[in-house]
Amino acid sequence: xxxxxxxxxxxxxxxxxxxxxxxxxxxxxxxxxxxxxxxxxxxxxxxxxxxxxxxxxxxxxxxxxxxxxxxxxxxxxxxxxxxxxxxxxxxxxxxxxxxxxxxxxxxx
Amino acid sequence: xxxxxxxxxxxxxxxxxxxxxxxxxxxxxxxxxxxxxxxxxxxxxxxxxxxxxxxxxxxxxxxxxxxxxxxxxxxxxxxxxxxxxxxxxxxxxxxxxxxxxxxxxxxxxxxxxxxxxxxxxxxxxxxxxxxxxxxxxxxxxxxxxxxxxxxxxxxxxxxxxxxxxxxxxxxxxxxxxxxxxxxxxxxxxxxxxxxxxxxxxxxxxxxxxxxxxxxxxxxxxxxxxxxxxx
Numbered sequence: 001x002x003x004x005x006x007x008x009x010x011x012x013x014x015x016x017x018x019x020x021x022x023x024x025x026x027x028x029x030x031x032x033x034x035x036x037x038x039x040x041x042x043x044x045x046x047x048x049x050x051x052x053x054x055x056x057x058x059x060x061x062x063x064x065x066x067x068x069x070x071x072x073x074x075x076x077x078x079x080x081x082x083x084x085x086x087x088x089x090x091x092x093x094x095x096x097x098x099x100x101x102x103x104x105x106x107x108x
Numbered sequence: 109x110x111x112x113x114x115x116x117x118x119x120x121x122x123x124x125x126x127x128x129x130x131x132x133x134x135x136x137x138x139x140x141x142x143x144x145x146x147x148x149x150x151x152x153x154x155x156x157x158x159x160x161x162x163x164x165x166x167x168x169x170x171x172x173x174x175x176x177x178x179x180x181x182x183x184x185x186x187x188x189x190x191x192x193x194x195x196x197x198x199x200x201x202x203x204x205x206x207x208x209x210x211x212x213x214x215x216x217x218x219x220x221x222x223x224x225x226x227x228x229x230x231x232x233x234x235x236x237x238x239x240x241x242x243x244x245x246x247x248x249x250x251x252x253x254x255x256x257x258x259x260x261x262x263x264x265x266x267x268x269x270x271x272x273x274x275x276x277x278x279x280x281x282x283x284x285x286x287x288x289x290x291x292x293x294x295x296x297x298x299x300x301x302x303x304x305x306x307x308x309x310x311x312x313x314x315x316x317x318x319x320x321x322x323x324x325x326x327x328x329x330x331x332x333x334x335x336x337x338x
Contacts, residue, residue: 093271
């Protein structure tokens with residue numbers, strides 16, 4: 001059985017991503033100059049989007065009891081500290097994930 | 109040609125570890141979400157955008173509408189417009205290789221090719237083509253391996269989905285450390301939290317994207333002064 005919803009969703013993700021990659025080459029092929037507002041959004045939005053994605057990942061954290069939010073809070077802090085300290089993406093990701101997996105077991 | 113392939117491979121090596129490991133993480137998450145090898149391979153092959161694929165896992169499992177999927181992809185990958193804009197000149201004259209090179213222009217590939225240089229005596233378009241191809245091979249390999257690993261993992265993997273959070277926090281911190289102006293990041297944070305409180309966890313993405321875009325446009329004068337409006 002093919003999951004047609006998933007297939008459609010993957011197709012949409014692939015199409016939009018490809019469109020974003022191809023668009024500049026198709027529209028501004030040396031002849032037309034890039035509108036300033038497009039350049040501006042292209043420069044500003046990546047920063048805001050990453051903040052949105054962080055909030056998106058943490059959206060289901062509950063503040064009901066300590067075990068609901070402490071593991072996530074401590075692990076996010078660990079990722080931040082690790083990254084400021086070492087600037088090594090893989091180390092920050094693996095360190096933070098291990099920290100989280102340990103904490104949710106300890107605090108259960 | 110052998111020299112071109114060899115130097116492209118050498119150039120792509122730093123991306124190898126990162127792509128394989130992040131790909132494995134993605135494959136495991138996707139497998140745990142109920143989508144196996146076929147899906148992992150398909151997404152790595154056709155979407156080929158790391159952070160979007162991670163977000164895609166949770167969009168799939170939450171059954172997000174296709175409109176939400178499209179808009180989220182638009183926002184998460186909007187930065188690719190910017191990569192394209194800077195590569196127009198550098199990819200000029202690449203001929204038949206060009207469509208694939210544009211398709212495969214990820215953050216990492218961009219960082220390897222944005223200087224537009226190639227070693228002495230090497231065709232820069234074939235060089236760029238092979239760097240792009242090697243990078244995607246690492247990524248797809250990681251996705252496939254992750255799916256296989258997810259299949260045989262017998263220990264309790266609860267909490268492994270935090271790797272997605274960790275990935276985005278890492279990118280956020282990296283951007284924070286390199287950016288001169290922190291207002292766009294703060295704007296994103298304020299809009300997302302406000303929309304999360306108003307609209308709830310299930311439907312705050314679209315309001316956030318709209319409000320971030322509108323406020324950014326309204327603040328264009330102010331923010332544009334910070335060196336963005338090049």
